[in-house]
């Protein structure tokens with residue numbers, strides 16, 4: 358694999374260089390007659406926080422599942438760190454971290470035990486495991502809760518643990534699917550601060566989806582708005598707001614402008630039920 362990282366003092370994290378780290382070429386996924394992602398063309402430079410926004414059912418999760426090698430494309434393709442997501446899927450998985458919407462931490466284990474399992478899964482040498490885990494627990498502010506069962510954690514703590522699990526192997530790109538859904542405002546701003554620190558301290562590229570426009574505005578260097586399986590517009594939050602030619606335009610205005618009537622384009626029963634389940638377990 359092309360080496361895009363270098364050590365930062367004693368840190369376990371990589372620093373990525375400024376070249377393109379993620380690229381999609383007409384990436385497409387169909388489910389029967391439904392085209393969930395249609396002809397997606399994206400370029401993400403290393404170190405960027407990139408936000409994929411869109412109403413329920415727009416195709417964001419399907420795009421992330423393809424990029425994380427969990428779902429094969431129907432057509433087109435993508436590379437991450439120069440690696441093909443289909444032909445070099447195993448190597449792509451070593452280069453990325455993924456925090457799905459659904460629960461990825463085991464409530465019947467402690468935070469430490471969850472991290473230990475991931476350290477073993479990622480083949481982190483036994484000698485290094487303890488250091489890596491302790492460093493991450495400190496970075497996340499979870500050191501005092503390390504030996505408590507995760508079922509006693511708050512939603513915000515679970516999210517932090519899930520992010521810790523996903524970055525234990527020092528990924529170049531971290532995928533976060535709706536990282537703050539179901540969290541209260543304080544926990545949400547803790548996650549925002551964490552993403553900022555990941556980027557600014559370690560240069561981790563972050564690819565996230567969110568429904569929260571404020572979150573996208575605060576966190577993302579660039580945003581793509583997706584609607585009905587296609588990218589409608591891409592730009593920095595400032596560029597997108599300026600594109601409306603409206604004084605004091607917000608990202609909410611931008612979202613409504615490009616995706617139309619939110620109520621009409623909202624989730625169907627299955628999607629609404631899934632989102633509420635996620636919100637409930639983190640809430």
Ligand SMILES: Nc1ncnc2c1ncn2[C@@H]1O[C@H](COP(=O)(O)OP(=O)(O)OP(=O)(O)O)[C@@H](O)[C@H]1O
Pocket residue numbers: 388391392393411412413414415416417418419420624628632
């Ligand atoms: N496994 C599947 N089988 C059939 N259709 C699917 C499947 N997964 C997703 N879809 C459909 O593909 C479209 C895009 O779904 P997707 O979950 O990617 O959207 P999303 O933008 O992530 O929505 P949300 O914000 O609700 O997570 C929807 O019409 C959805 O019903």
